[in-house]
Amino acid sequence: MRGADVLPRLGVGALDVLRGLGHATFFVIDLLRNSLSAVTRPFLTIAQIYAIGNRSMVIIVASGLAVGFVLALQGYYTLSRYGATASLGLVVALSLVRELGPVVTALLFAGRAGTSLTAEIGLMKAGEQLAAMEMMAVDPKSRVLAPRLLAGLISMPLLAAMFSAVGILGGYVVGVLMIGIDPGAFWSQMQNGVDAVDDVGNGIVKSFVFGVACTVVALYQGFEATPTPEGVSEATTRTVVISSLMVLGLDFVLTALMFSAPS
Amino acid sequence: MGRKGVETLVGLFVLLGILAILFLALRAANLGNFVIGETYLVTARFDNIGGLKVRSPVKSAGVTVGRVKAIVLDTNTYQGQVTMELEQSVTFPDDTSAKILTSGLLGDQFIGLVPGGSDRNLQAGGQVKLTQSAVLLENLIGQFLYNKAADAPATEPSAPAK
Numbered sequence: 001m002r003g004a005d006v007l008p009r010l011g012v013g014a015l016d017v018l019r020g021l022g023h024a025t026f027f028v029i030d031l032l033r034n035s036l037s038a039v040t041r042p043f044l045t046i047a048q049i050y051a052i053g054n055r056s057m058v059i060i061v062a063s064g065l066a067v068g069f070v071l072a073l074q075g076y077y078t079l080s081r082y083g084a085t086a087s088l089g090l091v092v093a094l095s096l097v098r099e100l101g102p103v104v105t106a107l108l109f110a111g112r113a114g115t116s117l118t119a120e121i122g123l124m125k126a127g128e129q130l131a132a133m134e135m136m137a138v139d140p141k142s143r144v145l146a147p148r149l150l151a152g153l154i155s156m157p158l159l160a161a162m163f164s165a166v167g168i169l170g171g172y173v174v175g176v177l178m179i180g181i182d183p184g185a186f187w188s189q190m191q192n193g194v195d196a197v198d199d200v201g202n203g204i205v206k207s208f209v210f211g212v213a214c215t216v217v218a219l220y221q222g223f224e225a226t227p228t229p230e231g232v233s234e235a236t237t238r239t240v241v242i243s244s245l246m247v248l249g250l251d252f253v254l255t256a257l258m259f260s261a262p263s
Numbered sequence: 264m265g266r267k268g269v270e271t272l273v274g275l276f277v278l279l280g281i282l283a284i285l286f287l288a289l290r291a292a293n294l295g296n297f298v299i300g301e302t303y304l305v306t307a308r309f310d311n312i313g314g315l316k317v318r319s320p321v322k323s324a325g326v327t328v329g330r331v332k333a334i335v336l337d338t339n340t341y342q343g344q345v346t347m348e349l350e351q352s353v354t355f356p357d358d359t360s361a362k363i364l365t366s367g368l369l370g371d372q373f374i375g376l377v378p379g380g381s382d383r384n385l386q387a388g389g390q391v392k393l394t395q396s397a398v399l400l401e402n403l404i405g406q407f408l409y410n411k412a413a414d415a416p417a418t419e420p421s422a423p424a425k
Binding site: 093097154187191195 | 272
């Protein structure tokens, strides 16, 4: 009897996943169609950049510094076996700009800003503020969601750039000031090896894509949350899990695309 | 906090972000010294270009004076035809020779220009006639083994005669 249940259940599960994806797609299309207000009323967006960007700066800068310190120490350990410690700057800068900057920033962003977006919107829904807006013929998508989306898009690349820049400075502090690598070699190796378009530019493209993914997931989860305390808490958890997995998956796809492009 | 305060702080945030991007582009990457002004094109044919790539540097006496713009195979001579763009301010005699060199033992390859003694200069669209191909490590090892093999019979008979 139980064996016969497996196939229908699989079918229901697959249909549920498909329905969820379709629902999310329509949500995004609807959101984009109503997102003009984010540009026509810039203060709505500016207030959200303050909430999403400014408030995330401390954790991003602190993490970037820590990652830069550790990268320099670990990189020095490996490079010293090959007598190539002068390349430490290059190792630190490339790993930060290409990979760690965008990815770690996106993961921190999902935890720091994504959760607060989901909880805020979920509670608005639970408190029937969104319904009240609709009663007043104010579209909550354009009044509440669109400014947050634009703010996320603007904040993420800037945060990722700060993360990488601070990380490189952290690498400089450990590599040059503490370990005593020649500062000239540190910077010149970095400048020879890091390309402004292929490395820095692609890193910014990556962080922009992650910004879209994290913000859309957070907004969707908040907007579709069950309007109860448990529902909001579940939605917040899902935001972190889904955006983290999406960032890691997208990162692989983007890296593969960028690598396969002719250099 | 009023509207003005929020706007100021967001402005500060955006400014810091842009400064970080500029730092990455100018200090960590090489955008600053990458810009070349007016250039002119010169071609050269090599029997083997080795690992030369588009955008590899062209150097004279170790100073970068241009970059490789294009590499194609000339199907008439089956040589690699390399187009270089050189800075307008730098002129070379028309009997300049070009070599493909390697920076360090395992580094990237670049073109080294050695000026000749001619009175006339290379014109835009001109060709560097004297070229020397890239040194391939495989060929070097092959030559080394060949020389060893050639030396070996001379020493071997003398050993048992003793």
